[in-house]
Amino acid sequence: MPTAAAHAAFDAAMQRFRPALPLLVAFSGGADSTALLAACADRWPGEVRALHVHHGLQSAADGFEARCRSTCTQLGVPLSVRRVDAQAAAGESPENAARKARYEAFRLEADADGWPSAIKSIAIAQHADDQAETLLLALSRGAGLPGLACMPQHWRRDGTDYHRPLLAVPGAAVRAWAAARGLAWVEDPTNADEHFTRNRIRARLLPALDAAFPQFRDTFARSAAHAAEAQSVLAEVAAADLAAVGDPPAIALLQGLTAGRRALVLRHWLRTAHGAVPSAAQLAELQRQLVACTTRGHRLHLKVGEGFVRREGPMLGWYNPAVLDSHAARNTAALQNLPPPAP
Numbered sequence: 001m002p003t004a005a006a007h008a009a010f011d012a013a014m015q016r017f018r019p020a021l022p023l024l025v026a027f028s029g030g031a032d033s034t035a036l037l038a039a040c041a042d043r044w045p046g047e048v049r050a051l052h053v054h055h056g057l058q059s060a061a062d063g064f065e066a067r068c069r070s071t072c073t074q075l076g077v078p079l080s081v082r083r084v085d086a087q088a089a090a091g092e093s094p095e096n097a098a099r100k101a102r103y104e105a106f107r108l109e110a111d112a113d114g115w116p117s118a119i120k121s122i123a124i125a126q127h128a129d130d131q132a133e134t135l136l137l138a139l140s141r142g143a144g145l146p147g148l149a150c151m152p153q154h155w156r157r158d159g160t161d162y163h164r165p166l167l168a169v170p171g172a173a174v175r176a177w178a179a180a181r182g183l184a185w186v187e188d189p190t191n192a193d194e195h196f197t198r199n200r201i202r203a204r205l206l207p208a209l210d211a212a213f214p215q216f217r218d219t220f221a222r223s224a225a226h227a228a229e230a231q232s233v234l235a236e237v238a239a240a241d242l243a244a245v246g247d248p249p250a251i252a253l254l255q256g257l258t259a260g261r262r263a264l265v266l267r268h269w270l271r272t273a274h275g276a277v278p279s280a281a282q283l284a285e286l287q288r289q290l291v292a293c294t295t296r297g298h299r300l301h302l303k304v305g306e307g308f309v310r311r312e313g314p315m316l317g318w319y320n321p322a323v324l325d326s327h328a329a330r331n332t333a334a335l336q337n338l339p340p341p342a343p
Contacts, residue, residue: 006173007180010166014039017165019121021047024109026102027079028052029067032125034185035178036166040123041075049119050079053105055086055098060189067186080109107158121161126151128217129171132209133201135220140197142280149228170217237261238268247273248315251293251300262287274318276305290316 025037027050040048052068054061065081072079084101086094110119131150138147153167166174178185194200209216242265245253249269254262263283270276278286282304289300293311300311307320 003176006176009169009173010177013166013169019163022117022119023048024119024122025050026124027068029064029186031175031178031185034183035174036125038075038181038183041077048077050077051109052081053102054081054083064186110160123163123165125166126164127166127169127171127174131167132217132220133198135224136201137198145227145231149231150224234264238264241265242269248317250314254290276307278304
């Protein structure tokens with residue numbers, strides 16, 4: 001991308017970005033978050049803070065933190081560093097574990113005492129290449145509409161507005177803007193490791209798409225937006241169906257739905273009530289067992305996500321053994337007047 005066009009794309013995205021202030025920028029020390037932080041600090045001096053999440057998953061992590069401190073000193077931006085435990089639980093992907101740890105760090109920082117005013121918005125530096133990679137990754141995994149909808153530009157979580165202001169900007173334009181500013185950043189060595197599917201997509205597929213379909217970032221983004229719109233409608237249908245079958249859902253009422261509606265409401269119930277996301281195989285087996293559940297003594301017990309769905313009389317229930325064990329240990333400790341176990 002020519003330099004002038006790169007700067008124009010970046011500047012236009014920042015002009016469209018109008019968050020509620022004060023603003024917290026997720027700051028890894030890489031090129032993308034460095035560019036975003038510098039642009040935000042230029043535009044809203046004194047209203048921007050940075051948060052670096054130290055995952056501790058690789059030997060270079062301390063170097064990332066050092067670069068973040070140096071850059072924030074240069075830009076005159078206050079920096080917080082939160083160290084998290086991003087180790088994946090049994091059956092959990094490392095990416096999901098790291099993502100959950102980051103969002104918990106964001107939540108804690110947004111609610112932290114000691115700042116003159118509470119954080120109103122959080123900005124994350126993902127760009128158009130990241131969105132294209134996410135769509136290709138979703139397709140490679142056979143994802144449904146929620147996966148194909150990819151990353152939203154704006155959403156709310158834990159009472160805070162989140163933004164991805166650079167989501168329409170190519171990665172090359174972000175780097176060109178940062179380089180023109182004379183900004184320094186760190187390169188994550190794991191980004192070159194093609195053992196990870198996303199890195200293979202970045203290294204092999206995006207250059208080929210750029211050569212064959214130069215506008216692929218825009219067209220992919222439109223497809224993701226169409227999927228997000230359709231998913232929003234389906235979410236409304238699922239919420240209405242869940243209200244009709246109850247929470248927890250009644251087995252007989254679930255059996256009265258078509259297979260497609262039943263799948264929608266089961267996914268919605270598991271995600272919204274229990275934070276569980278069933279695989280396609282788990283959902284298919286749950287459907288099979290539900291249809292077969294026609295006698296009073298029929299037992300239903302199936303692993304879903306990190307817990308289990310089971311029959312509880314005429315209803316479906318869900319439980320996580322680890323959570324139950326933790327509660328039991330705490331109750332025992334309380335009865336014995338002992339300190340509760342560490343979380």
